[in-house]
Amino acid sequence: MTHRYWCDECGHRTPRLDAADAERRLLEHYAAHHPEVAPGGQVETGRGLGGCACLGLTALLLLLAVVVAAYRH
Numbered sequence: 001m002t003h004r005y006w007c008d009e010c011g012h013r014t015p016r017l018d019a020a021d022a023e024r025r026l027l028e029h030y031a032a033h034h035p036e037v038a039p040g041g042q043v044e045t046g047r048g049l050g051g052c053a054c055l056g057l058t059a060l061l062l063l064l065a066v067v068v069a070a071y072r073h
């Protein structure tokens with residue numbers, strides 16, 4: 001699971017990181033760019049590219065299993 005924080009003040013987004021790293025990046029961004037504002041923003045969670053690739057591979061294997069099963073009958 002990856003987390004990406006969006007800055008409410010300027011639309012800055014952190015890279016997709018794990019929750020602790022992404023939050024730290026957001027706090028650093030606020031400290032550097034918006035020191036007068038309390039850190040806020042929105043968090044976007046999602047699977048990384050690795051998760052997508054894994055899901056695609058699973059779907060491909062499932063399709064192969066179906067094809068093999070169809071040929072056996």
Ligand SMILES: [Zn+2]
Pocket residue numbers: 007008009010011012029033034
């Ligand atoms: Zn910002």
